[in-house]
Amino acid sequence: MRRTWLVALAVVAAAALAGCGASAPARGGAGSGGASGGGPIRGGTAYWAEQPLEPPNYIFPLTSGAYYSNENVYDFQTLMYRPLYWYGNADRPGVDYALSLGDAPVYTDQNTVVTIHLKPTRWSDGERVSARDVIFWINLLRANEADWASFVPGGFPANLISYRAVNTSTVQLRLDRSYNPIWFTDNELSQITPLPLAWDRTSARGCSAEHGCPPPRTLPDATSSGARAVYAFLNAQAKDLSTYATSPLWRIVDGPWRLTALTASGRATFEPNRRYDGPHRPHLARFVELPFTSETAELALLETGPARGGGGPGAPQISAGYLPDTAIPQAPALRARGYRLAPFYPYGFDYFEPNFNNPTAGPIFRKLYFRQAFQHLVNQPGWIHAYYQGLGVPTYSPVPAQPANPYADRQARTNPYPFSVSASRAILTAHGWRVRPGGLSTCTHPGRARGECGAGIHPGQALRFTLMYPDGMSYTDNAMVDLQSVAREVGIELTLQQRTTATIDAEIEPCKTGSPACAWQLGQYGSAWVFAPDHYPSGEEIFQTGALGNVGSYSSRRVDRLIKATTTAPASRATRALDAYANAVRLQLPDFWQPSPGTLESFQSNLRGTTPNAYGYLTPEEWYFTR
């Protein structure tokens, strides 16, 4: 499963407070955001606001689906365990090889062989981050792939014919066919996180290399059964939160930070990894993630805490936080207090799902004309203005145009189905529906011919649907109420169903027609699709037939072909393939597009180096206080 739900979009945004590529004075940190001047201070403690009730709870960087979340991966694991390739060039999408453990991969033999050279970096126990560490991760994945959060049938590592460590610093992968090298790097190699061989054990007292035990070739992970046992052991260890700060396993890190404390409520304290030899060594003496029970509590602390920071630990303050969407009108007051505020938009898009397999609504949703008519009812500019406080970007394409990126073409900025009740009404009328504004529109011309409702739609069938969405987010509440209201103007009756996020996660899943799980009709996660850790905006995980992220069960042979082309085209034709896919999907509407909300981030006035990462990686190693 390689879908990247941001359980709340704000999670990503908050996670992305830190600036990738904003090494203190080097890459615009001091200049990003203005406010006070003065030279950088070495040391100090920065406090970062976690999302309400979303503490980190999984440390092992081969994350199972049950634990995959922004809080665990981008706000926690990557501080300690670096991925092979780093994504987010400051606030621009794309790979940043300067911050990566590996050099740019080299594709040969018509893009069927990938050679990866690792830079000379070390784990905190003194061992080198080696090719074998990459092999270790792949071995564990191969033996336990169904448990992996990013598992895709036929995807990595099933698309490897072989893989080996050529030498200490070089890994070679042989692929089962020619792939688009940009796609393979951005969506497959981007998943890899080298693991220390000291973890290659099946029990706490297991043998490891440093104790004179078998050489790497015969370590437990070298066999499938051994790899399964190692994974089971590490997975079990990762579920014991009380040992995170003390376990000899998790203390071996190659990232800039090591965890020194984690409370039951989720307060995580990090200190710099003294042996870190990668780019951007921390300036701060300590980095603390603060748990909150509600957005209101976070805002209250923001409003009462000092607007300048850098002092010792313990002071109640938020160095880097966020304004809840309903508090955005208070931005001037916070600015007056001295906070620096900056909007953030992650690289992704927002949408809600029709269930194409619902026995009643599915036949209607499968008609492109209906999806077009319904999309005309989504008032994206109006929602952004009225409900997102202006802090949102419209979604017109699965390859979004914002933030600026090298993937989107010009079409991504134009809306093929602008808000228009009359256009919606006209489409329905032209396809055999008797439109009753304020009432219930019904199919009066069933049949498959032109001007008729289409296959599977019965005479007299009404446009009546349920729409499930998460409670507690005011902009979602308001937007769905507006949609319900507008839909009524063309005789579509929407019954709004507010549910908890957990309920929605459980209910909005791919299903087969006729199964009890297929009762849902329209669903809204209250979260956006963000391209991480699959950074290439191709659609194989959300729009391809059978993909786990394709929860609405959309299926189109044409779109499948176009998606496949984005993954297999040679580099010279990659852009053309991506454009063809994007333009087909934006018109086909496998989902209904809605605006992607941004987040207004807040920073203490003398905290710098906080340029947001486009994918949401948290990088406090780049933060520093000024005098």
Next chain:
Amino acid sequence: MSGALKGRRAGVAGLVTLVTLAAFCFIGPLLYHTDQTQANVALTNMAPSAAHPLGTDANGYDVLGRLMAGGQISLEIGLAVGILATALGAAWGALAGLTGGALDALMMRVVDTLLALPAIFVLIYLATVVQPTVPLLIGVIALLSWLAPARLIRSQTLSLRTREFVTAARAAGSGQARTITRHILPNAAGTLVVAATFQVADAILILATLSFLGFGPAPPTATWGGMLYQGTSYLLDGYWWEVYPAGLMIVLTVLALNLVGERLRESLDGPPGRAQRSSDSGRSAGAETVSGVPGSGSSQAAKTSPSRGSWL
């Protein structure tokens, strides 16, 4: 009942307030026309003005009109729950009290068990698994609210069943159902009415709580609690008109109902030291006479008169 309230200013004030609120909610929309189903992104969060005396909310709905619409739902649900819960509780309590013995013990343990359930969590759980509708909310809140009336009526029945007119009726062959409906409940009518009054107030508060937590009737149905829920998101932004009017309506309604209920209870119990007056109220409640035995409320009513539920 109006006689019982005579001269009692607070009770009269409560009654007047209730009547005014009912008129505001049910007659108001006939005079002040608003569209409470059509959202408007161009009119969101507007401050009070001539066009919108209490401003607009986050969806562009006119707040004054929404107060009326929300009040209708709140009062309808409150009234329905009050009647249903009191009826169910009265039947259960009377049967248990009149039968006595093992059945009484069993029935009251059922009550005790249900009282031990954290009702608000039950309601929230149900609201997450089924779509809350007005009839469903009425049914569910009533099912969780009949317990206090049941205990109350059972207690009063234990007293009434030893009275001569009940004994006479049973000796004359009156069955359980007839005894309950013709002799027990009419003599507990005053208590029932007071209990129902409090049940209405409680139901309105429960609905407001559920709506405030986001588990009320689905949009676009308006409720005062739902308005509060939405409005508190904007409280810090200074949009007072989205919070205080709805809050005020809830407070006024519940306060008025409590004042009325309290006066009714006092009229049944009588002022301190005059508990025997409760028998008068039993008659005024329409108690039946059987075989020449005058209907009799009971001085026991003073000990068993309704008290407020407290599970919220």
